[in-house]
Every structure is written in C-alpha cells, then in structure tokens.
Amino acid sequence: MPDSKGVLVHAEIADGKLCAIATEMLGCGRKLASALGQELAAVLIGSGVSNNAQEAIAFGADKVYVIDDPTLADYRTDAYVSVMEKLAKQVTPQVILLGQTSTGRDLAPRLAFRLNTAATLDCIALDIDPSSKRLLQTKPVYGGNAQAVFTCDTDPQIATVRSKAMSALPQDASRKGEVITIAAGLDASAIRTTVLNKVKEQVAGIKLEDASVVVSGGRGIGGAEGFKQLAELAQALKGAIGASRPACDSGWVSDACQVGLTGKLVAPDIYIAVGISGSSQHLAGCTGAKTIIAFNKDPDANIFKVAHYGVVGDWKVTLPAFTKKVKELVSG
Amino acid sequence: MNIIVCAKQVIDPEAPPASFKVEANKVMPPAGVPPVISPFDESAVEAALKLKDAKGGKVTVLSLGTNLLRDVVKKPLSMGADELVLLEDPAFAEGDSYSIAYALSLAIKKIGAFDLILCGRQAADWDSGQVGLGVAEILGLPSITLARKIEVTDSKAKVERINPDGYDVIEISLPALITVSNEIGAPRYPTMKGIMAAKRKEPVVWKPADIGADPARLGRRAKLVKLFQPVREGKVEIITGETPEEAGAKLALKLREIKVL
Ligand SMILES: Cc1cc2nc3c(=O)[nH]c(=O)nc-3n(C[C@H](O)[C@H](O)[C@H](O)COP(=O)(O)OP(=O)(O)OC[C@H]3O[C@@H](n4cnc5c(N)ncnc54)[C@H](O)[C@@H]3O)c2cc1C
Numbered sequence: 001m002p003d004s005k006g007v008l009v010h011a012e013i014a015d016g017k018l019c020a021i022a023t024e025m026l027g028c029g030r031k032l033a034s035a036l037g038q039e040l041a042a043v044l045i046g047s048g049v050s051n052n053a054q055e056a057i058a059f060g061a062d063k064v065y066v067i068d069d070p071t072l073a074d075y076r077t078d079a080y081v082s083v084m085e086k087l088a089k090q091v092t093p094q095v096i097l098l099g100q101t102s103t104g105r106d107l108a109p110r111l112a113f114r115l116n117t118a119a120t121l122d123c124i125a126l127d128i129d130p131s132s133k134r135l136l137q138t139k140p141v142y143g144g145n146a147q148a149v150f151t152c153d154t155d156p157q158i159a160t161v162r163s164k165a166m167s168a169l170p171q172d173a174s175r176k177g178e179v180i181t182i183a184a185g186l187d188a189s190a191i192r193t194t195v196l197n198k199v200k201e202q203v204a205g206i207k208l209e210d211a212s213v214v215v216s217g218g219r220g221i222g223g224a225e226g227f228k229q230l231a232e233l234a235q236a237l238k239g240a241i242g243a244s245r246p247a248c249d250s251g252w253v254s255d256a257c258q259v260g261l262t263g264k265l266v267a268p269d270i271y272i273a274v275g276i277s278g279s280s281q282h283l284a285g286c287t288g289a290k291t292i293i294a295f296n297k298d299p300d301a302n303i304f305k306v307a308h309y310g311v312v313g314d315w316k317v318t319l320p321a322f323t324k325k326v327k328e329l330v331s332g
Numbered sequence: 333m334n335i336i337v338c339a340k341q342v343i344d345p346e347a348p349p350a351s352f353k354v355e356a357n358k359v360m361p362p363a364g365v366p367p368v369i370s371p372f373d374e375s376a377v378e379a380a381l382k383l384k385d386a387k388g389g390k391v392t393v394l395s396l397g398t399n400l401l402r403d404v405v406k407k408p409l410s411m412g413a414d415e416l417v418l419l420e421d422p423a424f425a426e427g428d429s430y431s432i433a434y435a436l437s438l439a440i441k442k443i444g445a446f447d448l449i450l451c452g453r454q455a456a457d458w459d460s461g462q463v464g465l466g467v468a469e470i471l472g473l474p475s476i477t478l479a480r481k482i483e484v485t486d487s488k489a490k491v492e493r494i495n496p497d498g499y500d501v502i503e504i505s506l507p508a509l510i511t512v513s514n515e516i517g518a519p520r521y522p523t524m525k526g527i528m529a530a531k532r533k534e535p536v537v538w539k540p541a542d543i544g545a546d547p548a549r550l551g552r553r554a555k556l557v558k559l560f561q562p563v564r565e566g567k568v569e570i571i572t573g574e575t576p577e578e579a580g581a582k583l584a585l586k587l588r589e590i591k592v593l
Pocket residue numbers: 143217218219220221243244245246247258259260261262263264274275276277278279280281282285295296297298301313314315316345346371372455456
C-alpha cells in the first residue's frame with residue numbers, strides 16, 4: 001500500500017468515557033502524525049459510542065470514524081476484526097494503534113494477519129525513524145529482561161500500546177474535527193462467538209489500577225492469613241492490595257490482584273512489595289511507581305535492585321512494626 | 333475429541349534475572365539452566381488434558397523450533413498427551429509470529445481432523461501473543477484468547493475469558509482455536525507411567541518440505557532493529573536497626589522525613 005497515509009487510533013470507551021489508554025494513544029498518535037506530516041484519526045467502535053467523537057477530537061484527533069451498531073456492544077473477535085478490516089481498506093492508514101487491553105491484544109494480531117501485515121504488541125515507545133519514516137516499535141520481551149525495537153515494511157504498521165507508557169494531551173474542548181459515520185455492515189451469521197455472561201470479581205476497597213498506594217504480597221507471605229496484615233497496612237494508607245502471581249495462583253488473593261506482565265500495570269506513588277523476589281515479569285507491572293519499598297528476608301533478592309527503600313528480615317517481624325509506626329504517623 | 337496443542341521450547345523464564353544476557357542482538361542461553369516448555373503452553377497442555385479426562389479423545393502436541401531437547405519437548409507426553417510432532421529445522425530459526433503461524437497451520441492441516449487447537453496466551457521469550465491468533469486467521473477458525481476455563485458440549489465450547497475485572501463467559505462454535513492463561517490451573521506433574529511412555533515414544537519430525545512450506549514465507553515481516561537490556565540504576569537504601577522491629581519502624585520514620593508519607 002504505497003499510498004497509505006495517516007495514523008489511526010482505536011479508541012476504546014468504558015462507562016461512557018474514552019479510556020485512559022485511548023487518550024494516551026491519541027497523545028502519542030499526534031506526535032507520530034506530526035513527524036509524518038499526516039493526519040491523526042480515531043475510530044470508535046461499539047453501541048452508543050457516537051457521543052464520544054467530540055471527546056476524541058478534544059484529545060487530539062483530526063477525524064473520528066464512528067462505527068456504532070448494537071451488534072458491536074460486546075467485544076467479539078469476528079465482528080471487530082471485520083469492521084476494522086473494512087475501515088482499514090477504506091482509509092488506508094499507515095499506522096494503526098490499539099490499546100494493549102483485553103480487546104486490543106485479541107484484535108490487533110488477527111487484523112494484522114487479515115491485512116497481510118505485521119503487528120507489534122505491548123509497545124512502550126513508538127517513534128518515526130527520521131530517515132526511513134517507518135515506525136520504530138519498542139516492546140519489552142523476555143518478561144521485561146530485554147527490550148526489542150521492531151519495524152515492518154508493510155502498511156498498515158500495527159502496534160498495541162501499553163497503558164501508562166505514553167502521555168495524553170490536555171483535553172481541549174475548542175478543538176475542531178470531522179466526524180464520519182461508517183456502517184458496520186456485519187453479517188450476523190459470520191460472528192462465531194456469543195457472550196453469554198460477564199462476571200465481575202469484586203475486590204473490596206480502592207481499585208488497584210487507580211490506587212496511589214499499593215501493598216503487594218508474594219509467595220513469601222505464605223497464605224491467605226498473612227494478606228490480612230497487608231490489608232491492615234493498605235487500609236491505613238488508603239491503598240489497594242496487589243500480589244505476585246504465585247500468591248494469586250495459590251488462591252490467597254483474587255486473580256484480579258495480580259500485578260505484572262500478565263496482570264495489572266500499576267504506577268502508584270508508593271509500591272510496597274512484601275515477600276516478593278522481584279522477577280522481571282512482576283517488575284514489568286510496578287516499576288512505574290514513584291517510590292518502591294521492599295520487605296524481604298533475602299538481601300540479594302532482585303527486588304532490592306529496583307526498590308528505593310528496603311528492610312531485610314522476616315516480614316512477620318518487620319512489617320507489623322512498620323505498620324504500627326505508619327498508623328501513628330498518619331493519624332498524628 | 334481431537335485436540336492439537338502448540339507448545340514451544342524457551343529459555344527458562346524463571347532463571348535468575350542476573351543470568352540474563354544479550355549479545356549482538358541475541359539472547360544468550362544462561363549457562364547451566366536447561367530450557368523449558370513455555371509456561372503458558374504448559375497451561376494449554378493442562379487444559380487439553382482436562383478436556384481429555386472429561387471427554388476422552390486424543391491430544392497431539394506440536395512444537396516448532398531448533399535444537400529441541402527431547403527431554404524438554406517430551407514433557408507434555410509424560411503429562412499425558414498422546415502424540416508429539418516436531419517441526420525442527422534451521423529454516424525455522426529466524427521466524428517471527430507470521431512465519432511460525434504459517435508453518436504451524438501447514439502442520440495442523442497435515443495432522444488432519446481436529447476439534448480444538450490450544451496455545452498458550454503468549455510465549456515467555458518474545459511475549460508476542462500473536463501466533464495462536466495467526467493460526468486461527470490462516471485456518472479460518474473462530475478464536476478466543478485468555479481462557480481460564482473450557483467446557484465442551486457437542487459442537488460448541490463454553491469458555492471463560494479473563495479480563496481485568498473478572499471474566500466473560502463466551503460460547504464458540506467448534507472447531508476453534510483458544511489461547512490459555514495460567515488461571516486454568518497448575519499443570520499436572522508427569523506420572524511415572526507417563527514418563528516411561530514418553531521415553532518409548534519417538535516424536536514425528538517434519539521439515540519445511542514435509543509440510544509443503546514455501547521458503548519465501550519462512551522469513552520475517554517484523555524486522556528486529558535492536559535488542560537491548562534496559563539499565564536499572566540500583567540505588568536502594570536499606571534501613572537497619574538494632575532489631576528487625578526497629579528497622580521496620582525506622583523505615584516509616586524515613587518515609588515521613590522524605591515526605592513520601
Ligand atoms: C510469561 C510469564 C508471565 C508471568 N507474569 C507474571 C505476572 O504478571 N506477575 C507476577 O508476579 N509473576 C508473573 N510471572 C511469574 C514470575 O516469573 C515469578 O515466578 C513470580 O513473580 C515470583 O513471585 P514471588 O516473587 O512472589 O515468589 P518468589 O520468587 O518465590 O519469591 C518469594 C520471595 O519472598 C521472600 N520471602 C520468603 N519468606 C519471607 C519472609 N518470611 N519474610 C520476608 N521475605 C520472605 C523470599 O526471599 C523471596 O524473595 C510470570 C511468569 C512467566 C513465565
């Protein structure tokens with residue numbers, strides 16, 4: 001596609017608003033579009049999403065494509081790949097960005113295969129190569145032990161973007177842009193999945209992704225009982241509970257608490273890791289924190305390579321003393 | 333029920349982070365740490381064996397790579413899988429998600445009838461999460477990613493797909509491709525009987541020509557420009573005290589002093 005042009009962002013919507021990742025991608029997409037001297041477009045897909053077009057413009061889009069159809073209410077692979085394929089063939093963008101979300105990580109690879117091009121998932125940096133004008137796509141690999149930079153010679157160049165890796169532009173309600181409605185034109189019989197039910201696993205208290213303090217426990221906590229002590233500290237700091245994968249796999253806390261490469265990515269002001277060794281896969285989810293504090297009995301634990309402050313010792317002894325002092329300080 | 337599982341040999345992702353080395357855009361295998369089946373692929377094997385326990389049938393494992401250590405790639409057999417097919421050839425060494433999905437789909441067509449293809453949600457080396465979906469796209473199959481539970485009834489599967497807030501229950505028509513996450517449950521340990529059976533079983537080995545692969549399509553679409561290790565500046569301040577309790581309390585005071593608390 002030699003005449004491909006423009007950057008297209010798939011902007012997801014939740015609870016009637018653009019998701020944070022959508023605004024972050026529009027911020028990044030704006031930079032890429034300027035570097036290419038091209039336009040930035042957003043696409044909104046779903047049911048009842050047309051109201052969000054102005055919001056996408058306010059966050060940087062020049063053009064917004066709206067594909068609003070009741071059959072698109074739930075994310076279903078066949079339906080979403082089909083409408084994205086149709087749009088990509090119609091507007092021939094040079095770059096397509098999607099969020100590294102449940103939707104984006106499912107949609108992007110199939111779309112890339114459908115369009116005979118390549119995708120790079122979970123990018124943390126995207127730049128235009130000044131000489132070739134191709135997209136340089138940086139993604140963590142080997143669980144975060146390394147980073148790889150990829151390019152691809154075919155258009156569209158597709159990338160999914162990790163949350164909190166890019167910054168959004170300030171919302172500017174006075175920005176003007178064009179809104180274009182596109183018919184979904186779906187054949188219902190070609191959608192081979194049905195969403196029967198959506199189950200929310202409630203975790204009490206503050207939402208992990210939004211918390212300004214996260215208290216996480218790992219295998220070293222040893223059982224569900226120990227997490228009660230972490231909860232006590234989290235409560236004193238108005239924070240949320242996180243965990244490493246073994247703590248979730250063992251059923252000590254809900255799977256929804258998992259922090260890391262294949263769990264949640266958090267960037268709180270304070271991240272407190274207790275009985276966590278600091279595997280690259282876990283760190284992938286928490287190194288965005290401003291201050292990292294580690295409690296570990298092993299002075300050589302990898303967590304101390306990224307922590308700012310630490311205490312070496314059995315957490316069963318060091319943590320209660322810490323919690324007690326914290327309570328005094330925050331109440332006093 | 334016929335299930336095909338795609339399982340890949342990788343450098344052990346649980347090897348100590350300090351042993352991880354990149355040289356000249358390549359990852360150096362850590363000395364003395366043997367490779368393993370990528371953990372999510374082991375989850376896919378476990379998912380297949382759970383279905384086999386419930387429904388009977390046959391589980392065929394397909395592994396693509398170079399220098400495949402028989403002890404490693406035979407692990408799914410010792411867990412209870414029935415057949416092992418290896419795509420082993422230097423021509424596969426430089427592949428990316430596109431060429432690998434292409435080669436796997438050709439091999440799957442050659443294996444023949446199947447109801448379900450299972451893959452891990454992402455491989456522990458490149459963390460791409462694309463090959464399974466690519467196979468589905470090439471074979472024209474419906475797909476679901478990130479499964480934590482799979483139940484098969486007649487010509488359909490009911491799948492619980494994880495998301496950040498819980499999970500969706502999705503029905504899919506078979507044949508289909510499903511990628512599996514660790515929430516499916518810990519992979520079972522090989523049994524003594526399984527280990528003996530795996531020892532006796534010789535894998536089927538196919539070369540690109542055996543699956544009719546077009547050499548031109550075994551190259552990369554995603555070009556690797558650079559591979560590097562991010563520098564992490566280690567500057568931890570360890571708080572100490574006369575007793576461990578004192579150290580804990582002093583840490584809280586320190587955080588107050590620097591206005592973190
Ligand atoms: C592809 C892939 C994806 C993964 N994704 C994730 C992910 O998203 N999130 C994640 O967390 N993991 C993930 N993992 C798993 C990861 O590799 C590690 O196995 C895991 O993070 C280790 O968890 P841990 O630190 O709790 O356990 P361990 O590594 O076992 O560490 C336990 C720590 O507790 C300390 N300890 C024990 N007892 C005490 C005590 N009494 N007092 C103080 N300290 C104590 C020990 O010194 C040790 O450092 C993934 C793995 C793979 C292969």
